[in-house]
Amino acid sequence: MTQPLTLQIADKGLGNTAYLVDLGDGRALAVDPSRDLRALEAAAGTRGLRIAVAADTHLHADFISGARQLAATRGATVLASAAGNRSFGHHGLRDGDEFDLGGLRLRALGTPGHTDEHLSYLLLDGSQPVGVFTGGSLLVGAAARTDLVDPDRTIELARAQYRSVHRLLELPDAVEVWPTHGAGSFCAAPAGSARTSTIGSERAANPLLSAADEDAFVARLLGSLGSFPPYFLRLGEVNRRGPAILPRRLGVEQLTPQAVAAAQATGAMIVDVRPVPAFAAGHPSGALSIPLRPAFASWLGWLAPDDTPLVVLREPDQDVEEVLWQAAKIGYDNIIGELAGGQAAWSAACLPTTSVPLVEASDAAGAAATVRVLDIRQEAEYRAGHVPGALNIELGDLPAVLGHLADVPTVVMCGHGERAMGAASLLSGAGFTQVAVFAGSSQDWAAAHGEDLAIGP
Known part of the structure; x- marks a missing residue:
């Protein structure tokens, strides 16, 4: 045989x-x-x-x-x-x-x-x-x-x-x-x-x-x-x-910054797929950060609504068709366009822009003792080792509890920064004003503070 x-x-x-x-x-x-x-x-x-x-x-x-x-x-x-x-x-x-x-x-x-x-x-x-x-x-x-x-x-x-x-x-x-x-x-x-x-x-x-x-x-x-x-x-x-039949190639309409802002004002959501540093430096106020990577589809489906118009913001070297296929494979056919000219065009139009500070491991030791460390990894990851005293709220659960959190100085962390920036964008979009993202892991934070990770709940 x-x-x-x-x-x-x-x-x-x-x-x-x-x-x-x-x-x-x-x-x-x-x-x-x-x-x-x-x-x-x-x-x-x-x-x-x-x-x-x-x-x-x-x-x-x-x-x-x-x-x-x-x-x-x-x-x-x-x-x-x-x-x-x-x-x-x-x-x-x-x-x-x-x-x-x-x-x-x-x-x-x-x-x-x-x-x-x-x-x-x-x-x-x-x-x-x-x-x-x-x-x-x-x-x-x-x-x-x-x-x-x-x-x-x-x-x-x-x-x-x-x-x-x-x-x-x-x-x-x-x-x-x-x-x-x-x-x-x-x-x-x-x-x-x-x-x-x-x-x-x-x-x-x-x-x-x-x-x-x-x-x-x-x-x-x-x-x-x-x-x-x-x-x-x-x-x-x-x-x-039976899902709708799609064409062999997927495309999306180019929208001016003014058109995107008008869509956002009537309920559309901007999904910013750029890398974490780019989003941190500046993004349309209210945008949701989901960096384009292999896990993009899962987090799109976890954080963005499937029944609300979505607009993509990307870097010129990112493939918009990849964004569209990743969305389509989980049934997200609600992307109505992308921001023509990207963040540069948005800024040039003097539309509302927000930034999120990135905290490097070298700066972690100087973080205020009163800062709230928000670990948004899944529970199993958190239990395997986390910063002592860190608050664990899974990223997927965060939207439901935003109204119960105080706006205090907060550093968000995950494993590498992508999920943490997604959480920071949710917090920022909900009006939180004292949010930063740790550009590292819980191990990096613990090492900077000279402490061991806590294990368990």
Whole structure:
């Protein structure tokens, strides 16, 4: 048996992996493709492959599926769970159903838990199992969270996840494990950075699988759950209905500073994607800082509304199409334009501008003893080590508590500064006037003050 070529298409920002399988006849299978198909289609094009089949393991909560896009633009057949009740054309599969790929076959395995209708797909060469696309079921060192469908059903679905994972463990040890969710995904908290594994490796090393019984598995899984962006609560339904088809290239209207200011006055939000130092030096008052980087989409979906017009502010060397694709893959089709001429044009128009001081590690030792240190990392990060006395409010939770915070001298910190500047922009936009950002980590702050990090709550 010759192992079919299976390529990983990693989205490191969202922590997910799509797969491209060469079917050996010029056609390819795509599994869990994102709406941003650029990397997937480039990989297929380089190898002279046509994506003929697109399979979704479940109704994704963390990204918009590209399966319908592939059907519309490439004529691909969409495979998905029949129980998902998708509103667009697809080939519905149930547990045990098989789909002929022309020499290879896909067998659907019902593996509910992460979602009700979740399927895993076993890739067969003749009667020989080669690998299994596990989606949000069995992951590398973990299993995906079960609290996204309905918080009241979290335990019920965790028990289903236990049964699904152990069903997959009935496969031979040599079978490859190809999960969708991986390191960096808010759908899971896997240890390490490996994106694929084998059944045998997971049987031996996955911490969840060492749980003594179902109750212990459930307790361990639920104990690993952290927060997640609010867009997770609506994308499953978007994927069920079928997302709008997008053109191959995305563009956006150029807006004058005056037009942007007028839009802002009627409720639009300026999203400033420039690096932290540029935003700190000067930005339109009220702008939200989300630097363009791999994690941009997650923080856009966490901090910016999906139903409010958004205007992009970028540096000339930043790719506006990258901004638009990152937004589109989480369903943000509400970007109405970008600020023509950038910050220079805004300043030249004498429109309201704000700056945020950056505190370097060399200056941290001189910070006033009464300053409030606001650590906006996730709780697990904070517990692993933080500045003694620092107040922990996760960045995603900050908008809801702004009205309960006093406007006192505040230094915001995270790991590198990007999330901290996002928090500072929220504070500044809410009228806080004594906010600075620490351009470093909690370790850097502690070292400057000659103290050890505090561990735990």
